[in-house]
Amino acid sequence: MEWLDEFPTLGRQDLRDLKKAIDLSFREFSRAYGDGIETFFDPLLYFLVWLEKLLINTPWPIIIFVVAVLAWIGARSWIVVGGTIACFLVIGYFGMWEDTMATLAIISVATLLCIAVGIPLGILMSRSSRAQAIVTPVLDVMQTIPSFVYLIPIIMLLGIGKVPGLLAVCIYAMPPIVRLTNLGIRLVDKEVLEAAEAFGASDRQKLFGVQIPLALPNIFAGVNQTIMMALAMVVIASMIGVPGLGRPVLRAINNQYLALGLMNGLAIVALAIIFDRVSQKFGARLQKHRESGHGA
Amino acid sequence: MLDFKSIGKVGTVPDNNVSTIDKDTTLDTKVAIRNLYKIFGSNPSAMVDRVEKGMSKKDLLEKHGHVLALTDVNIDIPPRRIQVIMGLSGSGKSTLIRHVNRLIEPTTGEIVVDGQNVLEMNQNELREFRRHRASMVFQRFALLPHHTVADNVAYGLTIQHIPKNEALESSHRWIDRVGLAGYENHYPDQLSGGMQQRVGLARALATDAEILLMDEAFSALDPLIRTDMQDILLGLQDELHKTILFITHDLDEALRIGDNIAILRDGAIVQKGTPQEIILNPADEYVSDFIKDINRGRVVEVGSVMDDTKPESGPTIDRFVVVDDALQVLSKAGTKKAIVTENEKPVGSVGLDALIAAVAKPKVGTARSGTYR
Ligand SMILES: Nc1ncnc2c1ncn2[C@@H]1O[C@H](COP(=O)(O)OP(=O)(O)O)[C@@H](O)[C@H]1O
Ligand SMILES: [Mg+2]
Numbered sequence: 001m002e003w004l005d006e007f008p009t010l011g012r013q014d015l016r017d018l019k020k021a022i023d024l025s026f027r028e029f030s031r032a033y034g035d036g037i038e039t040f041f042d043p044l045l046y047f048l049v050w051l052e053k054l055l056i057n058t059p060w061p062i063i064i065f066v067v068a069v070l071a072w073i074g075a076r077s078w079i080v081v082g083g084t085i086a087c088f089l090v091i092g093y094f095g096m097w098e099d100t101m102a103t104l105a106i107i108s109v110a111t112l113l114c115i116a117v118g119i120p121l122g123i124l125m126s127r128s129s130r131a132q133a134i135v136t137p138v139l140d141v142m143q144t145i146p147s148f149v150y151l152i153p154i155i156m157l158l159g160i161g162k163v164p165g166l167l168a169v170c171i172y173a174m175p176p177i178v179r180l181t182n183l184g185i186r187l188v189d190k191e192v193l194e195a196a197e198a199f200g201a202s203d204r205q206k207l208f209g210v211q212i213p214l215a216l217p218n219i220f221a222g223v224n225q226t227i228m229m230a231l232a233m234v235v236i237a238s239m240i241g242v243p244g245l246g247r248p249v250l251r252a253i254n255n256q257y258l259a260l261g262l263m264n265g266l267a268i269v270a271l272a273i274i275f276d277r278v279s280q281k282f283g284a285r286l287q288k289h290r291e292s293g294h295g296a
Numbered sequence: 297m298l299d300f301k302s303i304g305k306v307g308t309v310p311d312n313n314v315s316t317i318d319k320d321t322t323l324d325t326k327v328a329i330r331n332l333y334k335i336f337g338s339n340p341s342a343m344v345d346r347v348e349k350g351m352s353k354k355d356l357l358e359k360h361g362h363v364l365a366l367t368d369v370n371i372d373i374p375p376r377r378i379q380v381i382m383g384l385s386g387s388g389k390s391t392l393i394r395h396v397n398r399l400i401e402p403t404t405g406e407i408v409v410d411g412q413n414v415l416e417m418n419q420n421e422l423r424e425f426r427r428h429r430a431s432m433v434f435q436r437f438a439l440l441p442h443h444t445v446a447d448n449v450a451y452g453l454t455i456q457h458i459p460k461n462e463a464l465e466s467s468h469r470w471i472d473r474v475g476l477a478g479y480e481n482h483y484p485d486q487l488s489g490g491m492q493q494r495v496g497l498a499r500a501l502a503t504d505a506e507i508l509l510m511d512e513a514f515s516a517l518d519p520l521i522r523t524d525m526q527d528i529l530l531g532l533q534d535e536l537h538k539t540i541l542f543i544t545h546d547l548d549e550a551l552r553i554g555d556n557i558a559i560l561r562d563g564a565i566v567q568k569g570t571p572q573e574i575i576l577n578p579a580d581e582y583v584s585d586f587i588k589d590i591n592r593g594r595v596v597e598v599g600s601v602m603d604d605t606k607p608e609s610g611p612t613i614d615r616f617v618v619v620d621d622a623l624q625v626l627s628k629a630g631t632k633k634a635i636v637t638e639n640e641k642p643v644g645s646v647g648l649d650a651l652i653a654a655v656a657k658p659k660v661g662t663a664r665s666g667t668y669r
Contacts, residue, residue, distance in 0.1 A: 192439070192441070195438035196440075197426075199427065199452040199455055199503070200428075202423065209440075213442050289441055289485055290441055
């Protein structure tokens with residue numbers, strides 16, 4: 001009855017060998033393909049660097065003006081626009097301008113990447129229950145696995161730098177947009193879709209004329225969540241070499257600088273709130289006329 | 297194709313039968329539904345045999361887990377007429393009408409439109425068929441909520457890649473035609489149910505399809521609005537002469553609108569005929585249950601109860617006058633017999649007793665037609 005008292009384990013030696021084998025083969029893999037994969041992501045790197053430089057080199061009044069205009073387009077509210085301008089002024093006044101621009105750059109690129117990959121993936125899932133069955137568990141893993149765990153293979157493969165940081169952010173931030181695109185399209189009123197079909201709409205016409213437009217509020221809610229989650233990853237991304245507001249926070253942790261950590265942390269919060277308010281107002285406007293009204 | 301003037305000429309059959317609503321007339325058939333079976337479930341074709349041998353809907357569901365939605369449905373729909381399909385909820389009406397434009401594939405059977413089997417069409421042909429030859433109006437309107445009224449009505453045309461301005465021009469005409477002028481830029485959620493269904497109707501008419509499929513199109517509306525919509529439809533039909541398949545569970549509506557009525561029960565046709573035939577000779581309990589509460593005096597026409605003797609004198613009554621009005625004529629004239637006319641020419645006579653008998657409820661199962669199964 002020995003197996004009752006002691007859990008039947010693999011055996012210390014075997015376990016060590018197994019781990020070693022996995023590590024070795026991955027190391028081999030990254031030695032063989034690491035460079036290729038890095039080149040593959042080069043365009044992304046150039047884009048990120050270009051955007052970062054653009055944001056940092058543009059005179060601050062112009063940036064604030066553009067941000068204010070974007071806030072107005074999104075929210076159509078003077079309160080939101082005023083709050084946005086105030087936040088950016090305070091951020092600049094406390095010397096966090098450059099880091100904020102770097103953070104904006106990586107958040108923007110990460111969001112665009114998530115949209116470019118996530119929306120088509122969500123559409124695919126909505127059209128095939130098989131695809132949904134395969135992708136859903138992957139998304140679950142992406143959302144729940146501790147970020148530090150997937151940082152290891154990413155660093156092994158791509159080293160320290162902006163691209164691995166960007167990938168780490170995307171892995172964490174992409175699931176909501178995929179899920180909500182899929183959900184949004186699946187929730188489109190069956191009868192409206194049937195009407196399109198009855199009038200002879202092709203699959204394309206149904207997708208772009210009915211399903212996506214009607215799923216837009218949900219898709220947009222996904223974009224909003226993706227941005228929020230990307231912002232939440234800023235500090236972790238800084239650990240592997242992404243510039244931005246995360247870096248001073250890391251420094252503050254290491255040296256117990258309370259004020260530094262607090263200020264930069266609040267700057268991240270300010271960005272999050274601005275994004276959220278603007279996109280919520282925008283989402284509410286999208287919502288209008290998108291739910292079928294049955295009588296009244 | 298979008299020429300407004302051509303609309304009145306739509307239809308391939310010369311219109312020389314308009315006043316004859318007799319089901320024995322040999323009009324050709326616009327839409328023929330033949331031996332149609334529809335079974336929902338994991339292996340429907342394996343169930344056809346059992347159903348053909350007479351297994352009931354209930355048994356099929358309990359023993360084999362399949363839903364029998366339609367059993368051996370046969371209907372010949374003449375062109376330019378309104379064919380009503382009536383039945384209680386769950387009797388298979390929606391399933392049946394969706395076979396005509398193949399939104400639902402049959403388990404076995406044929407749908408022949410203008411001599412062409414819809415089931416043999418490939419994807420492209422089917423799409424063209426839906427774009428140009430059969431359009432549909434839905435019970436819960438099914439408008440595109442993110443499009444304006446004008447764009448909704450133009451939807452069928454935009455799908456056909458007709459230039460935007462041309463499509464909108466036609467859309468405006470149809471909006472006008474259903475009495476919604478001025479609402480072009482409203483969104484569906486800004487309109488009442490009745491107005492939304494006018495949009496649905498205009499959208500279906502805008503493609504100029506000869507066949508109009510209406511699945512309980514007015515059932516979701518308040519009674520008064522429903523009557524309005526029936527008037528609009530009948531007004532349009534006077535002019536456009538579409539072949540209309542109209543689904544309803546409401547007998548008054550069926551009698552008011554239908555040139556022909558087919559009654560569906562548990563997926564099978566119980567009776568087919570003109571409104572007059574169905575009221576005078578209900579095929580079974582199910583049908584007579586349906587018609588038991590109607591005011592027969594306001595529905596049965598003199599032509600349906602007359603005989604062909606032709607008395608010399610007496611008041612004259614047109615054959616399409618309803619019994620109530622005929623009784624009034626007789627009591628005013630103080631006689632017991634009247635001459636029945638059609639187009640001012642005498643075609644028979646009707647007596648007081650026949651009129652009174654018509655108002656009384658009929659015996660069940662007196663139908664002579666072979667449609668009863
Ligand atoms: N997709 C489906 N799967 C299984 N059963 C169905 C399906 N669609 C309809 N049915 C069944 O077929 C029968 C007829 O339904 P339907 O045509 O909607 O009736 P109606 O329109 O007359 O109310 C019902 O018993 C219904 O439950
Ligand atoms: Mg129905």
